[in-house]
Every structure is written in structure tokens, then in C-alpha cells.
Amino acid sequence: MNITSIIGVAASLAFAGSAVATDTDGDRGIRTVLSNLDIYGAGQAAVSIADGESDLDTRLVLGGTYKVDAVAFNLVFQTTDNASEVDVLFGNLAYDTGDFGTVTFGRFQKVFSAELADTYLGFNYGLTNSAAYNATIGDDVSTDGIGWGAEYGDLSFELVYGGTDGDLNEANFSGRAAYDLGFGSVGVGFLEGDVSDSWTVDFSHGDSFVSYTDVGDEWYGTLFLAQRECIGDLGLYGRAETGSEFDYELAIGATYQLGENAFIAAEYDYADTGEDSVNVGIRITF
Secondary structure (H helix, E strand, C coil), X not given: CCHHHHHXXXXXXXXXXXXXXXXXXXXXXXXXXXXXXXXXXXXXXXXXXXXXXXXXXXEEEEEEEEEECCEEXXXXXXXXXXXXXXXXXXXXXXXECCCCCEEEEEEEECCCCHHHHCCECCECCCCCCCHHHHHHCCCCCEEEEEEEEEEECCEXXXXXXXXXXXXXXXXXXXXXXXXXXCCCEEEEEEECCCCCCEEEEEEEECCEEEEEEEECCEEEEEEEEEEEEEECCEEEEEEEEEECCEEEEEEEEEEEEEECCEEEEEEEEEECCCCCEEEEEEEEEC
């Protein structure tokens, strides 16, 4: 773990510990702690089959948020390398200033696109991500640094100064602005990079979005349509993409709700390069 994330996690733990210590009067103290604590998590196991070979990927996430007045402590752990190792996904302190928005310090989620904004604990809607997402965000949704976010009516802003693996000597700026039109939201985002900068513009409605993303000399156009409950517990989704490096890629998937917090999914991905795959998985959230 890097120095920035260590500082963020350590400060968060110190804050949580001091908050608990302020009220230790028997059951009253326990009730206060529990009422301010929110535990959440998710888990997914998915199999990808391509060129006659299968690959199993399992990922578990567990975290919590402890709030005292305008300060929130967030600490989230995740498994990596197919559940063989444990790492800190998010570890930060967030302070709600009121009229001037929320300031966050430590490790938290990156900001850029509508697709990224709709992720939950690093899990996207379906079983795979778009080519634009892979080119800009990749496998790591976290950044280490300081962030600011605010909402003014239907307009929202997010600005981040952070670096991968906590190296603030090589930190970059990123940001996003979005406006709620009532029937959907239009947004723009930018992401500084060590090699090239990226920017995106998108329109989203519910779980669906359409976007254009520019990454240096490359560009991507993405259309994603989704409805979780089309026919009873059966949901459908699809993604169509084009870009400077390929003509088109398609993904068609279906989900079936096993309950309020669990579903199974099956997805077929087709690329004009011949890299087709079938993906099947189950996801549980709480």
C-alpha cells in the first residue's frame, strides 16, 4: 500500500476510533456506533469462454461508512488476483462543507464518464466493460489524492487531483460536470494522463447511456441500453461500439433476478476482429 492511501486509511481509523471513544456509556455507546455505521459489500463469480478456453474470475468487496455529523469515514476492502489477495479499494475521509460541497481525502473512486459513475464498488452493469472504459479506467477504479464534489440545483461538479498507487509527484487532474435535464443527464469529463489526455461527452438515462470518448489519437463511440426488469425478473442489456481502432463491437446480455440483491447474468460479446466470448456470472450485493 502506498503512502497516500496509508495516510488516508490511518486517518480514517483514528477518526472512527475517537468517535467510538466519545460515547462509551454501555448500551448507549453501542447504539450510537451502530446507528452511525453502514456496512455494505458485493461479490461476483464469472466465467469467460473464448477460443475454447474458460477463465474464472471471482471478486469480493466488503466495506463500511461511519458518519459523525458532517464527517464520513469510508473503508472498503476487495479481493484481487481471483480472490487470492486482499487490498484496500477505498479508504478516505469525506467532509461535507454544506454550501461548498464535499471534500474527500485518501483513496476514492475516479471520476470521468457516465459509465464509471454508474459502477458500484468497481462492478459495472453487465459482465464486461466498454472499450472506452478499458482504455481510460482499466481495472483500477481507485485514485489516491484529494477530491471535491458539489451539486447546485440540477448541475453537479467533481474535481480530483490524484495519482495511481498514491504517487502524488505524478498526480493528475480529472473532473466531471453533469446537468440533469429531467428526462436524462448530459455530462462531460476529462482525465489527464501520463502519455495522453482523455475527454468524454455523454447522455444518460437510467442505466442507459450514449457517449463519445477521445483518448489521445484514438476515439470511441458507445451506445449502451439496459432495463433490469423487462419481463418479470428478466432483464436485457446491449452495447454497440465503434472506434478508430476497430469497426464495431457488440455485446448482448440478459440478467435474472434471484432476489432483491442477487442476479445471474449471461452475455455474448462479438468483435469484428474475431475475439468473441461468452460470459456467465452471478452477483450478490448487500
